[in-house]
Amino acid sequence: MINQSEVEALKQIIIVGGGSAGWMTAAALTKVLGCNNYSITVIESDTIGTVSVGEATIPHIRAFNSLLEIDEDDFLKHTHGTFKLGIEFVNWKEMGHSYMHPFGAYGTNMHGVPFHHYWLKSQKIQPKDDLLDYCLEGYAAKKNLFSRPLNYPNTPLTSVNYAFHFDATLYAAYLRTYSEKLGASRIEGIVTQINTNNETGFIESLLLENGALINGDLFIDCTGFKGLLIDGVMESPFEDWSQWLPCNSAIAHASESLPDKKPYTISTAQKSGWQWQIPLQNRIGNGHVYSSDFLNQDDALTTLFSNLPSKPMGEPNFLKWTNGKRKKLWVKNCVAIGLSGGFIEPLESTGLQLIQASIERLLSLFPNKSFQQKDIDIFNENADIELKQIRDFIVLHYKLTTREDSPFWKYCKEMSIPDTLQSKIELYKTNGRVFRENNELFAELSWLSVLSGQGIIPQSYHPLVDNTSTENLHIQLSKMKEVVRLCSKKMPTHAEFITKHCSAS
Numbered sequence: 001m002i003n004q005s006e007v008e009a010l011k012q013i014i015i016v017g018g019g020s021a022g023w024m025t026a027a028a029l030t031k032v033l034g035c036n037n038y039s040i041t042v043i044e045s046d047t048i049g050t051v052s053v054g055e056a057t058i059p060h061i062r063a064f065n066s067l068l069e070i071d072e073d074d075f076l077k078h079t080h081g082t083f084k085l086g087i088e089f090v091n092w093k094e095m096g097h098s099y100m101h102p103f104g105a106y107g108t109n110m111h112g113v114p115f116h117h118y119w120l121k122s123q124k125i126q127p128k129d130d131l132l133d134y135c136l137e138g139y140a141a142k143k144n145l146f147s148r149p150l151n152y153p154n155t156p157l158t159s160v161n162y163a164f165h166f167d168a169t170l171y172a173a174y175l176r177t178y179s180e181k182l183g184a185s186r187i188e189g190i191v192t193q194i195n196t197n198n199e200t201g202f203i204e205s206l207l208l209e210n211g212a213l214i215n216g217d218l219f220i221d222c223t224g225f226k227g228l229l230i231d232g233v234m235e236s237p238f239e240d241w242s243q244w245l246p247c248n249s250a251i252a253h254a255s256e257s258l259p260d261k262k263p264y265t266i267s268t269a270q271k272s273g274w275q276w277q278i279p280l281q282n283r284i285g286n287g288h289v290y291s292s293d294f295l296n297q298d299d300a301l302t303t304l305f306s307n308l309p310s311k312p313m314g315e316p317n318f319l320k321w322t323n324g325k326r327k328k329l330w331v332k333n334c335v336a337i338g339l340s341g342g343f344i345e346p347l348e349s350t351g352l353q354l355i356q357a358s359i360e361r362l363l364s365l366f367p368n369k370s371f372q373q374k375d376i377d378i379f380n381e382n383a384d385i386e387l388k389q390i391r392d393f394i395v396l397h398y399k400l401t402t403r404e405d406s407p408f409w410k411y412c413k414e415m416s417i418p419d420t421l422q423s424k425i426e427l428y429k430t431n432g433r434v435f436r437e438n439n440e441l442f443a444e445l446s447w448l449s450v451l452s453g454q455g456i457i458p459q460s461y462h463p464l465v466d467n468t469s470t471e472n473l474h475i476q477l478s479k480m481k482e483v484v485r486l487c488s489k490k491m492p493t494h495a496e497f498i499t500k501h502c503s504a505s
């Protein structure tokens with residue numbers, strides 16, 4: 001039997017990189033591990049800088065805030081944050097069409113059968129019945145309304161599900177202040193050399209440009225796309241997913257704020273990619289994500305500027321990446337968190353979520369100095385499953401287009417897709433079923449939103465639906481829509497809610 005006191009605990013944790021990944025990791029580790037028994041150090045370089053994008057989130061970030069015991073209003077004030085109830089996809093299925101991926105549930109399940117099967121039956125009679133009218137988050141979003149959950153029992157108001165938009169640079173700064181208060185230390189400097197043990201290959205120390213030598217037990221690589229440690233000395237190869245995710249470039253540019261703050265992200269498909277619109281309190285974040293195989297940078301910039309919702313502010317930020325992941329995110333005593341571990345383009349705002357998931361995984365498999373290979377393997381296997389599931393969900397948006405107006409969309413429509421995704425699409429096409437596998441990040445409602453939003457009409461629906469008469473079905477569905485409509489009347493506008501609770505001014 002292992003005697004816990006004989007196993008040497010690790011003490012020095014070195015985080016290299018001070019972008020969102022570095023400071024989210026520092027914040028969570030200082031909070032959970034504390035700085036009495038551990039020393040937690042972030043090395044970052046102002047000269048190198050951060051990607052400074054990553055403004056939209058998904059609701060899981062609220063669990064991260066809870067872990068840190070952050071006051072939500074305070075955090076939103078400091079980051080010019082707004083609320084997000086979903087994403088609207090414009091021109092993805094075809095030009096002039098739009099749909100939403102909201103964060104809340106649609107309707108109510110009946111007799112153990114998911115709601116959407118009833119809706120699928122009703123669609124056969126009333127094809128124009130909008131799925132969004134059954135989801136409070138989606139319905140309210142389109143009317144620019146927002147509220148946190150309200151105490152109206154047995155209504156969807158009790159469980160309003162939401163995420164945030166915020167300024168990514170201010171978010172990292174906020175978490176830096178948080179971490180330093182809890183005892184994390186920060187070193188400004190550039191890592192120029194990584195020293196490993198000749199026998200084990202474990203990292204022992206880092207040499208900085210100014211000559212300082214930083215020793216550590218556990219090294220967390222948050223150095224962004226370059227993956228200084230995980231690629232540099234751990235040589236974890238990169239799996240390239242460009243064949244399924246051709247968008248590999250972006251230009252981000254802010255524009256002036258507008259009075260009607262939308263509580264949702266807008267993603268508008270362009271000729272060779274798509275453009276985001278993210279309303280913050282003080283500005284609108286915009287960005288054109290495109291494939292450099294189909295569009296050059298000058299034309300991408302022209303498209304971005306022609307579609308800005310308001311007057312431009314500041315300078316454009318040019319970004320390039322390869323979609324994919326490191327084969328192993330944890331090797332020996334080095335864990336890659338953030339862009340260093342992999343990146344899937346930002347269509348569903350999953351970047352910060354992947355950081356959060358890696359941190360949670362690291363905490364639950366937290367090592368001692370013996371670094372058990374079994375723990376490392378589980379970490380890597382779970383990261384692999386999670387990233388592939390997210391990849392499939394993103395590819396779905398592209399594959400299901402009916403657009404043929406540009407070589408880019410023709411490529412997306414005709415490209416081969418992973419088998420895992422193909423079988424999910426087939427299942428839905430056949431009988432409307434959607435299954436969540438292995439606790440995957442995007443649940444049934446997300447898959448349903450995109451599958452139906454992109455225009456897939458299943459051949460049939462759950463057979464038990466026919467136990468409900470058509471007349472009763474219509475009565476039930478009308479009642480559900482009425483509940484959503486009445487609930488929305490209890491919600492203030494998004495702008496009013498921000499002014500009352502978390503105005504940055």
Ligand SMILES: Cc1cc2nc3c(=O)[nH]c(=O)nc-3n(C[C@H](O)[C@H](O)[C@H](O)COP(=O)(O)OP(=O)(O)OC[C@H]3O[C@@H](n4cnc5c(N)ncnc54)[C@H](O)[C@@H]3O)c2cc1C
Nearest residue numbers: 017018019021045050051054056191223224338339351352
């Ligand atoms: C176009 C685009 C849009 C995105 N949109 C979203 C979104 O809406 N929502 C979302 O959740 N995510 C989004 N993401 C992802 C998100 O931006 C990242 O996941 C997040 O910012 C984490 O970045 P990072 O900290 O890993 O890397 P970076 O921000 O690049 O930070 C790297 C850090 O490493 C340091 N560093 C590098 N080399 C050295 C060295 N040699 N010595 C010392 N320090 C070093 C740098 O100084 C910096 O502090 C987007 C990404 C892109 C590219």
